[in-house]
Amino acid sequence: MNVLEAVDIHKTFQEGRERVEVLRGISLAVGRGEVVALEGRSGSGKTTFLSIAGCILSPSGGRFAIAGQAVDPANPAGLAAVRRRAIGFVFQQFNLFPALTACENVEFALNVKGRRDRSARREAEAMLDAVGLADRRDFLPRDLSGGQKQRVAIARALAGGPPLILADEPTANLDSQVGEQILGLFRSLAKRDDRGLLIVTHDPKVRAIADRVVRIEDGCIVNGG
């Protein structure tokens, strides 16, 4: 079963008097345990597609399903519920909460997903162990390196077991060696738990760990879709 199935996705923005068509009928599927790299130049529409796949942005046309369930873009509360249940995000800027420790960052994400008991703490600790940060649980983000922050972000994305992980340029703020380590870790964890992983990237290293590379240009998939 596919964890992401997008069919004929269109997205148009109104900029002043001008209508800008950013996505022109993109169809893309990501299967369980599959790692897909989505490449393209800046402005090609890959982050817009990621936002739609992440139920953050509503498409102007087309349909899509997450983990086998059709998504109704007209229902904002339903979109938030899909994000809670089925999607984990990894951002280029990490987007960790600076006032929370590494462990609390992961635990808070579980709290938002509705897990408010002690099991959230236990799972957060387990996720940090899995990304190799067992000894950094109580560190604030400001005391962590870039690579460590991204590991925390990955632990947060994986917490709660969402079937689909969406990553936006996860290695952009990391040096080459750390970037490779992060990608390797990311892939192995996604494979281990049979999750679909869609990585938007400019980084050629991502190709090396991806099962499939999809290229997007001017809002259309030109290769690998």
Next chain:
Amino acid sequence: MVDLALKTLLHDRLRFVITVSGVAFAVTLVFVQAGLFAGILGNASVTIRNLDADLWVTPKNTANVDFANSFPESYLNRVRSVPGVARADNLIVYFMFMTLPSGARETVEVYAMEDFRRWGFPWRVLEGDLDDLKRGPYAFMDDSAVRRFGPFAVGDYREVQSTRLRIVGRTSDALSFTTTPLMFMDYGLAQRMNADLLQGRTSYTVVRLAPGSDLEAVRREIRRRLPYNDVHSRAEWVAHSERYWIDSTGIGLNMVLTVFLGILVGVVVVTQTLYTSTMEHLREYGTVKAIGGGNADIYRIIGKQALIAAVLGYAIGAVMAWGTGRLVAQAGLRMELSTTMLAVVFAGAVLLCLAAALVSFHKVARIDPAMVFRV
């Protein structure tokens, strides 16, 4: 469960301190101003509240308890014969001149009755026996007189209206809005000392009802018998006396203005710090939305921060107001902080902080979660 609201507050310590200080300042200002107002106003009616009478028969249109005209003391008999009256006595309230040992001349406000003890008045006797007042040219003086007249002790003599009086007792907390010190003496003595104006006359007749009697019925009957007097219940007379000073001195408007300014400063500080904090944490709130949270989750975070600031600011403000109360007491001013006032100001602080958070709510509602992908 992770408390993002509290953790974020504690993370931005300086801003947290500024927010709490804003609330504390506003709360202190409101407490001090309202407390002083209540204290000063309380002086205008403290004798009415503490004299154990259900009804006050006063000269027509008397403005307040301090400024009484007089009426024939024989009216007392008409009051005593009204069914439902358990006890009625005359009370003189009159300003007299006192000559101090230094030669200076000051005024005292004299309360004179035949039997103070029956009325539980004065209510706080520090020294002396009230029955002694019947035995000669004796008087009790309130301790508040020390500030104006200098130290005195039981056994001292003072000259009042050219009469040498021996001070045989001391009271406390017996005050007047006019700040004139209070003195207590025998009813007959007061009349003799002001024979030209008080002979055969009284300022008030105070009435205690028999158990089970109907206050309105008794009042109606007294009014019928004394058509040229007014008859007030204790609560009405308190309100009447206090209202006179509020209307005639403008202290009410002054209090309202200062309280309003205090609230304004508090709201502005809290609104500004919360809003700045919200703006600085916009990306984090966007992340909350991206990971599945809704506006309600973020409202809870900001609302809780406002609530924490309100509770902490209130507590600090209340302590500061209490300290200020002790300080101004040394200057002879009374600050009254009633439990009602404590509750109202607490509710006000919470409401105002939540209102201040509304501006941030408005901003948060417009967050586009897609911002988390922007660099």
